[in-house]
Amino acid sequence: MAPPFPRTLMVLALIGLGYGLAVTELYLRLWIALLPVFEWMETTPVGAIGKTWGAAFAVIEAFHLLGLALLGGAVFMADGRLLGLCFTEIPQRWLEDQLHRLFMAGLWVLLITGVFMACAVAVKIYYLPVYWYKMLALATGIIFALYIRRPLLQQDVESMSPWLRRLVALSSLMIWFTVAATGRWIGFS
């Protein structure tokens, strides 16, 4: 028999996992164990191209920023609509469906170009705390967007509490802002 609140239990389990890793310092062991993976990433053909061919890295980074713009634009428009700040004349459900496609396209561009960029500077980013904060924010953002926000907004949004709508929109904006800001921070570290 399935538990009565599977999604809530999953969220609680993830919060507990994160808290447990931080408190028991298991994350340090995990971090140390990941060093060979990052060293290997730099030796791959993708890593070698990114490291030795500056133009290739610059072009990929440009696409990474375009992906960020696409994802950020979709998030701003969708959450702005949810907050009632813009596009209020457009039906919520229709706008959400259109913007979700843009969001997913931006996310895929970010992930593919991000892996390329990470391979080029793998050992450098391995030692940057901000990189790990970005990964944590990115994982949280993806899980939140696909596992909670999207299914929630596929229901009847108008019947939902306005406070819950605002809370979801605000947290979505905050998490993707953190992903973008920490991402740019890596570039300046």
Place this chain on the structure above:
Amino acid sequence: MTDLKLSALLASTVIIGGFLVYWFLQIQSVRELLALAYG
């Protein structure tokens, strides 16, 4: 409250709390660095 709404409430609260703590600590550390550098 349904499972989906409860999970959204829980996740949103944790995200907003984490966001506020993280950026508060970052701003605080920059303020301390600036104080060290310029008094």
